Amino acid sequence: MKSDLSLNPLPSAPPEIGRGEFILNVDGLVTRLNNGARIVDDISFSIKQGETFALLGESGCGKSMTALSLMRLLPDGIRIASGDIKLDEEDILALPEYAMRKVRGGQMAMIFQEPGLSLNPVMTVGDQIAEALKLHQKLRGDEIRPRCVELLEQVGISDAFRRANEYPFQLSGGMKQRVMIAMALAGQPKLLIADEPTTALDVTIQAQVLKLLRDTQQKTGMALLLITHDLGVVAQMAHQVGVMYAGQIIEQAPREQLFARPAHPYTQKLFAALPDAGRSGQPLAAIPGNVPPLGASLAACRFAPRCDKAWALCHDQVPEWTQLENGQGVRCHLYTSQIGSDKLNLNVPLSPGSSTASGEVAGEEGSDSSLLQVENLQVHFPIHKGILKRTVGHVKAVDGVSMNIPAGRTLALVGESGCGKTTVGKALLQLITPTAGSVRFAGHELIGISARQLRKQRAGMQMIFQDPYASLNPKMRVAEILQEGMDALSIANNSDERQRRIDELLEQVGLEKASKWRYPHEFSGGQRQRIAIARVLAVNPNLLICDEPTSALDVSVQAQILNLLKSLQQQLGLSYLFISHNLAVVEYLAHEVYVMYLGRIVERGTVKEVLHAPKHPYTQALLSAVPRIDGQGMKTVRLAGETPSPSNPPQGCHFHTRCAHAMAECHKEYPGETIITATHRVHCYLAAE
Amino acid sequence: MKQAAHVSIPFYAQNERFSVLNVGVSNMPVILWTDAMIFLLLATILAAALWIRKRPHLVLPWHRVAKGSVGMVSLLLLSLFVLVGLLDTMHYRAALPEKSNGQTVYSAEVLSVFDALAKGIKSRSEKTYSAPLAAYLYAKESMETPDGKILRDYPRLRYGGVHLADPQRELLGDVLKRTVIGALEGLIIGVLLIAVSNMLFHFFIKLRTGRLSTVPEISKDNWIFTFTRAMKNRPFRALLITALLIAMLFGMTINLAAVYHVLGTDKVGQDVLYLALKSIRTGLVIGTVTTLVMLPFALLLGIAAGYLRGWVDDVIQYLYTVLSSIPSVLLIAAAVLMMQVYIEMHPEWFETSAARADLRLLFLCLILGVTSWTGLCRLLRGETLKLRELEYIQAAQAFGVSTSRILTRHIVPNVMHIVLIAVVMDFSSLVLAEAVLSYVGVGVDPSTMSFGTLINSARLEMGREPMVWWTLAAAFGFMLVLVLAANLFADAVRDAFDPRLNRTEAVA
Known part of the structure; x- marks a missing residue:
């Protein structure tokens, strides 16, 4: 890895802006809990005008607390113990609260992770921006509205005049984040603090928002403090990088150097x-x-x-x-x-050996027998309206999906949020009743059979959920959680056998035996995900449906879970249906990839075919939107706009509204399947030619 | 029933206030309906405690409750209230001295053990209002002096402060003297009790450690050491201080109550302290029995509506929307009046007036319970709607776990915090609802003493000049302490059971 990177200096560097004076100087900042625990411990850094400083770190490292310390917005019970924060030579910590209110939003603005929670739902977008304008720009009366519209246009919202009168619920996630940025810009800040600004967004939208931030910075010359856990985002955005670990900055370097030669063992490991x-x-x-x-x-x-x-x-x-x-x-x-x-x-090598050769060795065998066959699966949710709740239409969450998972293989289902990936998973498990289609699991048809017959098949197919904090009942101990499935499916009948099985399972997923008497909240996210995996293994399944199992986890912990999934596949011959939006994970784990858009599969094939030679413009756009740490993406395909609503998909090819190559026929009819190789198929007129 | 003849009881009867217990052998125990409910509840709690004792992971949260000062102090206060309530629940009919045809005849009056204990203050009724610790009546009367003149002045009380020759001068000194003596007596008895229980505890510990292992620290092995070690424990210290304070308060009250009306008397001259103490049982019954009636409705219907959705949800929602849109006072009044008429048409059902009053209390609880489940039900439905979308519920569904098991294992434990809070909050509002209903005339039987009737009788006197404040103050004080103790204890219990608040401890 290391040598790799030093050979390829980053080609697509963020634009070099005329960087000037130091805007922000932080020196020896210490933030403590009231009981004395140091949350931010002796942090020093400076940001120049027009520069982007990225704070990189896993969750719980004190990144957000650093940002809140700068704004002096720390929650109760946490206070700044010592240190020095100077914004443009002004000592922030010495300011009285009323002067600080002018600094916040005026000289220093902040945008947050969850745009849906940062906007007031009962005020129009324009009013919320106007509020900031009145406070910090001293604009009055008629001046406000044009400036609002101007700001909205600046952040790339089309039809800004109309949008200013809309409420947040009428906007999509990406647009809300744009509005947040517009609000932050309203005060013409010298420093913008962006706390994980794109974590809650899809990759294509993330690419749009990051570009917007870069462009704005170029225009206004403000400094940007970017807080993120994503190395890819850092690679695209940062000039300077500070790596945080447990409250300290453990490494700080210009981006090129950090990516070429990470010095700290932690940074090396992160890569x-x-x-x-x-x-x-x-x-x-x-x-x-x-x-x-x-x-x-x-x-x-x-x-x-x-x-x-x-x-x-x-x-x-x-x-x-x-x-x-x-x-x-x-x-x-x-x-x-x-x-x-x-x-x-x-110079211990960082990653074992050179890696390119041994790509597709594991799991090659056993691919002949088909474990799960899905034909034309449809899940339509009716839309009810009026007093009599008449059905006026359907949300076609899943609209004719077919797939085939062989035993011992991993099939990945990728797509943006709202495309119906999770619904497919739940419909396969019959947690949501499919509207039509056929699901054959190990030779048995699952659709339309009685609840009792279905129970016999339940053990074979299980699900691992996205959020390990919501997928374990907080009032049950680990042993009870593991036992539940065994009880329900009558596996291991006497209690001794069960306890032995529980010990065995915990060992298998890498947890101590003693942990079976604890409650889930005593475990970290990664450990909880291990418990969730042990829970499904308890019933000896053949197929695991993994619904974004690592998206809530930190990079270092994600690697642990991926390793575990991989070794379980080798030991037990499990098949996985891996639902994810993280293409890097998919590339690492999967054998086959299905790309989903608005309830339909638009492209499918082996990992190599789909991720290295994508045919569908949507797949190409997805791939190019992923920020890569080596900076070498495909040729940039930026997607405009957002996913249309599945209740009213566009006529013809669903993707034509966002497609750069859309032709006349794309508007008329949904493209049929084009077979490229035996395994690679795509629904696109471009490929058909 | 309490307006029993009292005139004949001589003044020295105060010293015999414990004598009634000796007659107990020939008394007939009476179990009223609410008594049965309370005993049932008690038995359930005991059984649950025994069941939990054998399961260490269920005992753990209760150990945490025992480690909090606030929780333990409020538990002590609460248990005093419960003790009074329980004493007042053990009813009997006293045997009359004369026999007919060789058979013992029992008095028509149903007494409780508490009545027997408090016979002194129960029987010493004045003519009308008197202020707390007063020696004179609160109203002027025309009196004939020995020389035949008619004088209009405050007459001396029949019982309160009779032993004083000149209350004008002596009253304050006497009250202070009795207060101090009482406090000291209480303190001494309290200390003695604590010492004795400490020695018993020490003995118990020695017995256990002696059996389990040889103790190395024999030199320190005396009861003082056990005590000092226990004193290092903060909740124990708080508990000890509270217990001593309560002991002092008891000493004072008993000493003063022997010759004064500590909280004054009401319109017909009854001692307010006695009335307030008797009200505790009514309050507890209304609070607990109503909750017991309401809880199954709220829990079952709320969770079923939230989890099952569909037509079940529709039916339950219509039901509670309709029920809660009828003014509840009207609904309760209608039901109580119907029940009252029904009871009055069948006087032959009841042997004693107490049995009739008690049945009325029970029906009041039932009616309150049936009408008050809607609020909690709505809360639980909302919470269940949220929970059913969580992934652990879906994981259970994917295992094919049955609906009833999902409800009992996954949903109910995760809504219990809401139930606990709502129940405690309801407890106080139910006691108040009883007061409102008594005011409208559909509350408890007029012969049943309750905080509601106390407040209701005090209400009219608030406007009078000079004001009669003590009835209301007594009801207010007792209710405040009771409800506050219940609230704080419930808080402590909820915190102890919340796994998220107890991370570090559970790991250890």
Whole structure:
């Protein structure tokens, strides 16, 4: 990985803006809980005018708390203990609250992760922007409305005059985030803090919003503090990067250098933990363990327990901040002591061996017998209207999906949110009754059979859910959770056998036996996902439907779970239907990929065919929208607009409204299937030619 | 029934207030309907406690309750109220001295153990209002002086402060003296009780450790050590201080109540302290029995509506919308009046007036229960609607877990916090509802003492000059302490059961 990157200097760098004076200086910032635990611990950084500084880190590292400290908006019970924050030579921490109100939104603005929650649902968008204008620009009366419209146009909202009179619920997620940005821009801030601005958005929308942020920065010359956990976003946006771990910045460097030569073992591991096709043969370099909880002991290097290069010194002494010659700063003993530099020179390879060769070795066998056959599956939800609740139309969530999963293989279903991926999963499990079609599992038809017959088939097919915090009942202990499926499906009849089975399962997913008497809230997200996996394994399934099982997890933990899924597949010969929007994960784990758009499969084929030689413009757009850490995407295909509503899909090809290559015939009729190779099929007139 | 003849009881009867218990052998126990309900509830709680004791993971949250000072102090207060309520629940009919045909004849008056204990203050009725700790009546009367003149002045009370020769001068000193003596007595008895229980506890600990292992610290092994070790425990300290304070309060009250009316007297001269203490049982019965009636309706219908959706949801929603759009006072009044007429047409059903009053109380609870489930039901339906979309419910569905099992294992435990809060909140509003209904005339039987009737009788006197404030103050004070203790205890229980609030401990 490392050598790879240094060979390819980043081609698509973010635009270099005339960077000027330092706008923001943070020096030795410490933010504590009232009980003394340090949430943000001695953080120093500066941002120049027109520069983007990215704070990168996993959840619980104190990124957001750093941002809230800058705004002085910390929640109750948390306060700034010491340090210095200077915005344009003005000491933020010394300002009285009334002056601070002018700074917030005026000189320093912030946008948040969830645009749906940051807008007031009972005020029109225009009124909300006007509020900011009145406060910070001292505009009055007639001046306000034109400026509002101007701002909305600036953030790329078409028909801005009409949109200004609309309420947030009338806008889509991407548009809400644009409105948030417009509001932030209303005060003409010198510094914009963006706290995970695109995490809640689809990749295509994410690409639009990131581009908007870059363009705006170019126009206004404001500084941008970007908080994110996504290395890809950092690669696209940042000039400077600070890597945070457990409340400290452990490495800081210009982006090019960080990506070329990550210095800190944690940063190196983060890069190594990213899944991609190159590694689909071997396990990912997962970082063992979890991010330490807040207020853990601070006597040593915080990363030492998870670091494979740690030695005695790391466990006794806090490493000092070391400035390397090339402008990179790092907080690691490797760079301060003699033993460290010896170790460095050994240069342990980061990812095992060269990786390109061993692509498709595992799981090649056993692909002949078909485990699950789906023919023309349809799920339509009726739309009721009026007093009599008459059906006036249908939401065609899934509209004729066919698929075929062989035993021991992984089929990935990708697409943007709202395209019906999850509905397919639930319909296969009969959690949602399909409207039409056929689902044959291990030779048995599942649609239309009685509840009792269905129960016999239940054990074979199980589901792993997206959110490990919502998928475990908080009032049940782990043993009870694991036992539930066994009880319901009468597996392992006496209680001794069950307890033995539970121990076995916990071991299989890498948890201690003792954890079976605990409640789910005592576990971290990754551990909870392990419990969820153990729960479904308890009934010996053949097919697991994984509904975005890692999207709620941190990169390092995601690697652990992906490794676990992969090794379980090898040990138990499981098949997976892997529902995901994360193409890198899909590339790593899957054998076959189905791309879904508005309830229909638009392209299918093997991983190589679909992800490396996509034929459908939608697949191409999806792939190019994914921010890559190596910066080498396909030729940029930007998607305009957003997914249309499935209750009223466009005439003809569903995609033609957003497609750059749309032709006359695309408006008329849905394109039929074009067979490219034995496995690669696509629904597009372009490919048919 | 309490207006029993009292004139004949001589003043020295106060010293014999415990004597009634000795007659107990020949008394006939009476179990009224609400008594039965309370005993049933008690038995259920005991059975649940025994069941939980054997399951360590269920005992754990209760250990956490025991570690909180507020929870334990409110539990102590609450258990005092419950104790009074329980004493007042054990009813009997006293045997009369004369026999007919060799058979014992029982008095028509149903007494409770509490009545027997509080016979002193129960029987010493004045003519009308008197202020707390007063020696004179609250109203002027025309009196004939020994020399034949008619004088209009405040007469001396029949019982309150009779032992004083000149109350004008002596009253304050006497009250202070009795207060201090009472407080000291209470303190001494409290300390003695604590010492004795500590020694018993120490003995118990020694017995257990002696059996389990050899104790290395024999030199320190005395009861003082056990005590100092326990004192390091914060909730124990808080509990101890509260217990001593309560003991002092008891000492004072008992000492003063022997010769004064501590909380004054009401319009017909009854001691307000006695009335307030008797009201506790009515309050507890209305609070608990009504909840018991309401809970199954709210829980079953609310969860069924939220989880099953469809026509079940429609039917249940129509039901509670209709029910809650009828003014509840009207509905209750209609039901109570019908029941009242029915009861009055069948006087032969009841041996005693107490049985009739009690049945009326029970029906009031039932009616209140049937009309008050809608609010909680709506809350539970909403919460269930939210829960049923959660992934753990879908995971259970994917396992083919049956609907009833999903409801009991997944939904009910996750809505219990709402139930607990709603029940405690309802407890106070139910006690108040009883007061309102008593005012309209459809509440408890006029002969049943309750906070409602107390407040209702005080209401008229608030406008009078000089104001009669003590009845209302007594009802207010007792209700406040009762409801507050219940609220705080429920809070402590809810916190202890919330797994999210107890991370660190459970890991250990």
